[in-house]
Each structure stands twice: as structure tokens, then as C-alpha cells.
Amino acid sequence: MGLMTFLRNRAGYILVFAIGFAIVAFLVGDAINVGKPFWSANQKVVGSVDGNDISIDDFQPKVDQSLNQFKQQYGGSLNPQMTAMAVDQAWNAELGKVLLTKEYERLGLTVSEDELLDLLQGQNPSPLIKQYFANPQTGQVDRATLMNFLKSKEPQALQQSTMLQQEVTNQALQTKYSNLIRNSVYVTSLEATDEYTNRNKLANFKYVSLDYTSVPDASVKLTDADYSEYYDQNKARFNNPQENRSFDYVTFSISPTAADMAAVKAQIEKIAADFKVAKNDSLFAAINSEVKVPFTYLTKGKLDPAVDSAVFALPAGSFYGPVLSNNSYKLVKVVDTRFSPDxxxxxxxxxxxxxxxxxxxxxxxxxxxxxxxxxxxxxxxxxxxxxxxxxxxxxxxxxxxxxxxxxxxxxxxxxxxxxxxxxxxxxxxxxxxxxxxxxxGSSKVAKLAYIEKALTASSKTQATAYKAASSFLNDVKGKDFAAYAKQKGLKVAVADKIAPTQGFAPGLDNPRKLIQDAYAADQGDVLPEIYTMTNAYVIAHLTDIKPKGTLTLAQVKKEIEPMVRNAVKAKTLKEKFNSAGKAGLAQIASKLGRTVNPVQNIVFANPIIPGIAQENKLVGSVFGSQLGKVSAPIDGDRGVYVFTVDGFTNPAPIANMFKQKEGMLLSLGQRSLQSAFQALQDNAKIKDNRVKFY
Structure with missing residues (x-):
């Protein structure tokens, strides 16, 4: 096992793309630019950063390495979400490598040979050295193994050593850059006092409300002017950080029918009868099981919980099953049991x-x-x-x-x-x-011959569903997708705002090919394939494309309709309040047939009104109002309000200004790092073609 074994065991860490470890703290998953048109890009270019092309030949090994790490960390097979995470992780590292390296050069940040030597072999080594070379029993760096690794002349060892040193260097540069950013942030005493006050000053007030639901939707006629007014007042909300697309879809079930379930049950009963008399238990299990369980001694807790307890209570020579659990039949022959060291x-x-x-x-x-x-x-x-x-x-x-x-x-x-x-x-x-x-220690272990067979749909069931899906796909082209689906008795599901590299979509367990095709289609297109999910075939229709940047009114009109309707209702409800006068809350409530609601101990930093939910505008207005004065009508998220402030309770003076500032600096420093990296991205020319490949 030697040095080569060490390399095999550690390569999964050391081969991590160059500055992945150092950059991860910077990266915000949603802060990725998506460029278009992806279909016009070079066939091998995954993307580019400031003119630096990223080839699929260089990028794929980094994705594979990340996937291997997920396998080691979580075990079992990978799902689409893990694959999407691996692709994002590799992409983020590429962004960081280019953008931050340019920043290091611009700022003159370097790591000297003496610094690197100290980070590798010194008394306070790099966290990476501690991670890779720590003795699991003591937690201390195994310096003998470390020195053997660094001094080895074997080609593979030299390559891994070079990559490790580069990783250590990049992490040190990232730390220096982080410190520069954090040290540029300052909290004044006034800011600290405001923050303290916002979290500790209490307000007591009363309010009367008219809910938007009190005005029937059917009575509100929205005009283009209403939409334009709301859009202009809230334009900042409509900045789309990356392109997304929406689609409708219908499904054709391939879940097993009653006939399928009966056939599988008959098959597993036949296997069980043969299994009981099989001469070679392990070979029979290996041939007939869809899930391979090692033919070796296992400790309790390795099997499906519904099966595990029952099997480990049985003596050697026992037979268990067939039992249906988690949509599969299990058969187990207990070949041997014994007590073994833990x-x-x-x-x-x-x-x-x-x-x-x-x-x-x-x-x-x-x-x-x-x-x-x-x-x-x-x-x-x-x-x-x-x-x-x-x-x-x-x-x-x-x-x-x-x-x-x-x-x-x-x-x-x-x-x-x-x-x-x-x-x-x-x-x-x-x-x-x-x-x-x-x-x-000592606990019971068992050597088991294990067979598992999933309860799946028959080929006939799958063929019938596929034929129905194929017929729908051929017939729906050129027609209203939703109307035709309704005519056929199919339920239309919606996947809204799907990002190009997203590994999931509502109701779909394997959506990547569908998402890829959605990003190659035009709005209104029926996507070209029948997409296979675990238990269904899917036909989809691209309904919306929202590009990166500020969205137009036309692009958000449907989305903002409920808010526009409430804004129009708010005008009506404000008129009702104004007609009720300002003599006092009790009189206003009486005229409107409403009640006066008291609220105690509300803080500015937590604008939750008991029984209503969050009302930022109302609470903000309360903290800016005079005592005892009836307010003007305030249009909130749930309705329109008028209020009077009964009183404020000011907090005691700050006991420790230094501690208050320190806590704010910690949060502000982390946000500043994220903001700095986002600013680098905003000012870079980034093209993202990943949806072509994954």
C-alpha cells in the first residue's frame, strides 16, 4: 500500500481543481452569468471568462473529480442534483481562478518561497496540510508521511505534490485577499447604535385594517396604466440575475399496474422456491438480485430498516421473505451468524x-x-x-x-x-x-445471501404509455398545448423559472435532457422528445423565456398581476379610510365596521404583526411616526392600514460598544467578500455554455 496507496487514497482531495478549496467561501450559487447564444459557441467551449475559453476537455475532469468526492462522501449512486452541484462547483472554481488571479496580480499579492515552505512544513501549517496529513488518532500532522510525500521522486507523487503546493499557495492568496477586503470594512459608533436600536427599541400601537380580500377580484378592472404604474415604481425588483425558462408538461404514467404487480409477485415467489434449495447461495443471489449485497459478514443496520431487524433476529439457516418494502421484494437466506469484534x-x-x-x-x-x-x-x-x-x-x-x-x-x-x-x-x-x-467490543454479525427485485412496470405497460405519449406529441404540435391536454383528460404541470444548469424541476426526477432542449427551443415550442422519468414519460412545452438583465413589462406582466390588482384595490380602500375621517381609530373602526387591534413590543428589525404576517411598510411607518397621531392610510402586503402609536420603549445604552461593532463587522465582512466577488463577475465578460454539455 505504501506511498502509492497514500496517493490513491488522497488523490480524491489533492486533485481538487486548483483553487476550489480556497474559492468556495467566495462563491454564491446564484451569482453566475449566463451568456447567449450558447448554440453559436465553439463545440468544445464550455464557457469563457474575459476571453479565456474553458474547454470541455479541461473542464470535464474537474466535474468528474467533484462527482467522485460526492460518491465518497455520500455513497451510492449519483442523482441529477448531485451532478448539477458538481458542474456548478467546477464552474465556480473556474470563475474564481481567472477573476481572482487577475485581482492578485493587480494588487501585487504573492506567496514567497519562505512562506510556502512554512505553510507546508512549519509549526502552523496550511489547513490543507492538516486536512490531508492529520493522524486520525491524534489529530496532529503526520510529519513522516508528509515528508515522504514531498520528497518522493515518483512521477505521480511529483505531480500530486506540485498540485498540492499550488493549492496551498492559492489558499494563502485567498486569505490575504479576504483580509484586505475585511480590513476595508468599518462600523461607526452611529451605525452600531442604529443597529442596536433597531433590534431593541419597542413600539406599542393600534391599527385598523381593510384586507385586499374584502374587494372582490371580479370588481377590479386592470388597465395598461395600472400595470405601467406598478412596474415603474418597482422596476428594481425586475432585475433577472440569470436567464431562466418555464415550461408546461404532461405525464404518462409507467407505474406498475395491478397485473404487473401480480406478475412480479409470482416471479419472486418462483425465485424464492428455487433459492431455498439452491446449492450455491451466493452465486444464486448474485445472478437473481438487482441489488448487490456483499457475501460477507455484515453488522446490523446495513439493510433496509424494515428487513434489517427481522433478519438479525433469525438464526443461521433461516429463510426470510419474500417481503415487499420500499417498492421492492426482498429475499434473504441467513447463511451464518456469529459474534464478532466491533x-x-x-x-x-x-x-x-x-x-x-x-x-x-x-x-x-x-x-x-x-x-x-x-x-x-x-x-x-x-x-x-x-x-x-x-x-x-x-x-x-x-x-x-x-x-x-x-x-x-x-x-x-x-x-x-x-x-x-x-x-x-x-x-x-x-x-x-x-x-x-x-x-x-463484540456484536452479532451475519453472512447473508440477499436478493432484491424491484416492483416495476412490465414492458407492455411501458409500451402502452409510450404509445400514448408519442400520439400526444405528434398531435399537439400547432395546437394550444394546455387546451389539448385538457381535452385528452391530462393534467398540465408547471415548471417555472428553471435555470440552465438546474438539476431538478418540480415533479421531475431526471430533467436534465428536458432542460437542455428547453434552452435550445423558442418560446411556444413543444419540445422534440418524449422524456423518460422514473415512473412516467413526459411531453413538455416551452412557455416563457426570461433573459438576464432588467425584464420588460411584457415579460413580467402575468407575474405581477396579483400585485397590480392589490395596488388598485389599495386606492379604493384608502378612499374608504379617508371618507371615515381622522377623529380617532375607534370612530374610524366603527364607521367601517372593523375593530381596533392593539400590538405590543414590536421591533423594527422584525416587522411581524401577530395574526397577519410580515408588514415591512406598516412597521417602518410606525417607527417614523409621532405618538397619538392617526396615520395616513398605509398600503401593505395584506391590506391597507391606519394606526396610532401608543408609545416607544427605548433600550438601555449599549453596554459594550466594541462587542456590538465586532458582531456587525463579522456579518458585514462576509457580505463584503460575496459582494467583492459579485462585483468582479459583474465587470467581467462571462459566457456560460454549460447547458450544451450537461
Whole structure:
């Protein structure tokens, strides 16, 4: 296992794209520019930043590396959301690499050779060194392994060392840049006092309200002038940070029918009968199961919870199932059970057959070492002399580990032996001489032959659904999509404001191809394919395209209709309040048939009105009003209000101004970093063609 094993184990981290680790803190997922037209870009260009093209040949390995990390972190198969996250992560790193490198050069930020040496080997090493080379038992940097890695002359080691040093350098530059930004932020005493007051000053007031729902929608006739007025007053709200598209779709179910379920049940019962009498349990399970479970000793908690408890309560030789759980049938034969250590502490000497003339010679050497150790030989010294593994510098010590941490041959040897045993085992890494130092704990384990078969639709069911979808796709072209779907008795679903690299869409579990086609279509197009989801075929229709930038009134007209209607209603409700006079809230409430509502202890920073929800404009007006005076009508989010302020309770003076400023600086500093990176993007020429490729 040696240095090459170390590299294999660590490559998933060290190969992380150049400044990914350092840049992640800067990046805000929504702050990505999307360029058009993507279809006119070079076939191999994923995007460009200030004229620097990003080739798919360079970009894809970084996406793959991120996907591998997700696999290691979360296990199992990847889903579309993870893939989209991996693509975004790689893209963000590319943006950061170009934009921040230019900033470093402009500002003259560098990392000297002495600084780099100290970050790699000094008393306070880079966080990356701590992450990659920390001893899991002590948490301290394993300096022997680190130095072996840095000094190695093997080609792969040299390449990984260079990349690691570049990563450390980039993180140090990012830290310097971050400090420059943070140190440019200052909080004055006046600002600190305002913030403190906004969070601690209390207001007591009474209000009378007329809800927008009190005016029937049918009685409100909206004009172009109404839309224009609202749009002009709220234009800043309509800045679209990136292009998005919306589509309608219909689905044709491919969930299993009653006949399908009966057929699968009959099939699994036939498999169960054969399984009970099968002579080779593991082979039979491997051939018939759609989910592969290793034929080795497992601890409780590895299977579907509905099955796990039942199986682990059974003795060896028992048969369990078929049982339907989580949409699949399970069959389990308990081949053996035993009590086994929870974890093992072991040491080993790894012999590389290639270096001593073949496997036979490696086994002979291992047997000789085993005999020496059995006769009192020093295991640690022999490990230092003969082992090719990185653990040799610690006398071959591997620490304490649980099941699943080692290759099966190694694991079986240490968990099935006993403390003090010396064993010789062959694995993919070479020949091991293993010393079982200690076994810790004891719990039941079981060797299981496991079969799982999903409850899926038959080919006939799928063919019928596909035929219906195909017919709909052919017939709907040139027609009103929603009207034709309704005519066919189909429900139209909506996916609104879908970004080009988005890995999900409402109601769709595998939407990437559909989204790609949506970004290659024109508004109003029926998309060209029948899209396959887990349990349905989908036909989609592109309904809207919202480009990056300030949207026009025509582009937001449908979206703002409820707000425009409320704005028109507000004028009517304000007239009602004005006609009720200003003699006092009680008289106004009486004339309008409403009640006076008291509100206690409201703060400016949390404008929630009990029983109503958030009303920013109302609360803001309260804190700017005089005591006892009936206000002018205020149009809020839920209705129109008039109020009188009963009183304010001012907070005690700030006890610790320094602490108040410090807390604000922490939040302000983080926002400033995000704002700085956003500003770099806003001033850069960025083209994003990722939707062509993913």
C-alpha cells in the first residue's frame, strides 16, 4: 500500500481543481452569468471568462473529480442534483481562478518561497496540510508521511505534490485577499447604535385594517396604466440575475399496474422456491438480485430498516421473505451468524511481489517473517525493513478500524482471528503479514445471501404509455398545448423559472435532457422528445423565456398581476379610510365596521404583526411616526392600514460598544467578500455554455 496507496487514497482531495478549496467561501450559487447564444459557441467551449475559453476537455475532469468526492462522501449512486452541484462547483472554481488571479496580480499579492515552505512544513501549517496529513488518532500532522510525500521522486507523487503546493499557495492568496477586503470594512459608533436600536427599541400601537380580500377580484378592472404604474415604481425588483425558462408538461404514467404487480409477485415467489434449495447461495443471489449485497459478514443496520431487524433476529439457516418494502421484494437466506469484534487494532508488513520476483517469493518471505515474529522477532523493526507501506515508519501500525475499512481478505483475517495472531494474507495490494494487536467490543454479525427485485412496470405497460405519449406529441404540435391536454383528460404541470444548469424541476426526477432542449427551443415550442422519468414519460412545452438583465413589462406582466390588482384595490380602500375621517381609530373602526387591534413590543428589525404576517411598510411607518397621531392610510402586503402609536420603549445604552461593532463587522465582512466577488463577475465578460454539455 505504501506511498502509492497514500496517493490513491488522497488523490480524491489533492486533485481538487486548483483553487476550489480556497474559492468556495467566495462563491454564491446564484451569482453566475449566463451568456447567449450558447448554440453559436465553439463545440468544445464550455464557457469563457474575459476571453479565456474553458474547454470541455479541461473542464470535464474537474466535474468528474467533484462527482467522485460526492460518491465518497455520500455513497451510492449519483442523482441529477448531485451532478448539477458538481458542474456548478467546477464552474465556480473556474470563475474564481481567472477573476481572482487577475485581482492578485493587480494588487501585487504573492506567496514567497519562505512562506510556502512554512505553510507546508512549519509549526502552523496550511489547513490543507492538516486536512490531508492529520493522524486520525491524534489529530496532529503526520510529519513522516508528509515528508515522504514531498520528497518522493515518483512521477505521480511529483505531480500530486506540485498540485498540492499550488493549492496551498492559492489558499494563502485567498486569505490575504479576504483580509484586505475585511480590513476595508468599518462600523461607526452611529451605525452600531442604529443597529442596536433597531433590534431593541419597542413600539406599542393600534391599527385598523381593510384586507385586499374584502374587494372582490371580479370588481377590479386592470388597465395598461395600472400595470405601467406598478412596474415603474418597482422596476428594481425586475432585475433577472440569470436567464431562466418555464415550461408546461404532461405525464404518462409507467407505474406498475395491478397485473404487473401480480406478475412480479409470482416471479419472486418462483425465485424464492428455487433459492431455498439452491446449492450455491451466493452465486444464486448474485445472478437473481438487482441489488448487490456483499457475501460477507455484515453488522446490523446495513439493510433496509424494515428487513434489517427481522433478519438479525433469525438464526443461521433461516429463510426470510419474500417481503415487499420500499417498492421492492426482498429475499434473504441467513447463511451464518456469529459474534464478532466491533473494531480491531492491527499492524502489518506489506510485501510487493513485483519487487522481489513474484508472488511465490513474496509468500515465502511472508512465511519467514511470520516465523521470526512467532519466535520473538521485533515486528516494528521488521516492518521498517521489509514493508512497502507508508505505515512502516510507525512500525506497521494501522490503528483501530471497524468492518468495511479494509479489503475483504484483510478484514476477514483480522476480524475472524484473535488477538495475538500472526497471519499471512494475499490482497490486491500484495502479501500482508498481519499482527492482530487488539479486538474491541463484540456484536452479532451475519453472512447473508440477499436478493432484491424491484416492483416495476412490465414492458407492455411501458409500451402502452409510450404509445400514448408519442400520439400526444405528434398531435399537439400547432395546437394550444394546455387546451389539448385538457381535452385528452391530462393534467398540465408547471415548471417555472428553471435555470440552465438546474438539476431538478418540480415533479421531475431526471430533467436534465428536458432542460437542455428547453434552452435550445423558442418560446411556444413543444419540445422534440418524449422524456423518460422514473415512473412516467413526459411531453413538455416551452412557455416563457426570461433573459438576464432588467425584464420588460411584457415579460413580467402575468407575474405581477396579483400585485397590480392589490395596488388598485389599495386606492379604493384608502378612499374608504379617508371618507371615515381622522377623529380617532375607534370612530374610524366603527364607521367601517372593523375593530381596533392593539400590538405590543414590536421591533423594527422584525416587522411581524401577530395574526397577519410580515408588514415591512406598516412597521417602518410606525417607527417614523409621532405618538397619538392617526396615520395616513398605509398600503401593505395584506391590506391597507391606519394606526396610532401608543408609545416607544427605548433600550438601555449599549453596554459594550466594541462587542456590538465586532458582531456587525463579522456579518458585514462576509457580505463584503460575496459582494467583492459579485462585483468582479459583474465587470467581467462571462459566457456560460454549460447547458450544451450537461
Amino acid at each position: 473494531s480491531v487494532k492491527a499492524s502489518h508488513i506489506l510485501i510487493d511481489p513485483a519487487k522481489i520476483g513474484g508472488e511465490d517469493k513474496a509468500v515465502k518471505l511472508a512465511d519467514s517473517l511470520k516465523a521470526l515474529i512467532a519466535n520473538g522477532g521485533n515486528f516494528a523493526q521488521l516492518a521498517q525493513t521489509y514493508s512497502v507501506d507508508g505505515s512502516k515508519d510507525k512500525g506497521g501500525e494501522l490503528g483501530t478500524f471497524a468492518r468495511g475499512a479494509m479489503v475483504p481478505e484483510f478484514e476477514n483475517a483480522v476480524f475472524e482471528g484473535k488477538a495475538g495472531d500472526i497471519k499471512v494474507v494475499k490482497s490486491q495490494f500484495g502479501v500482508h503479514v498481519i499482527k492482530i494487536e487488539k479486538q474491541i
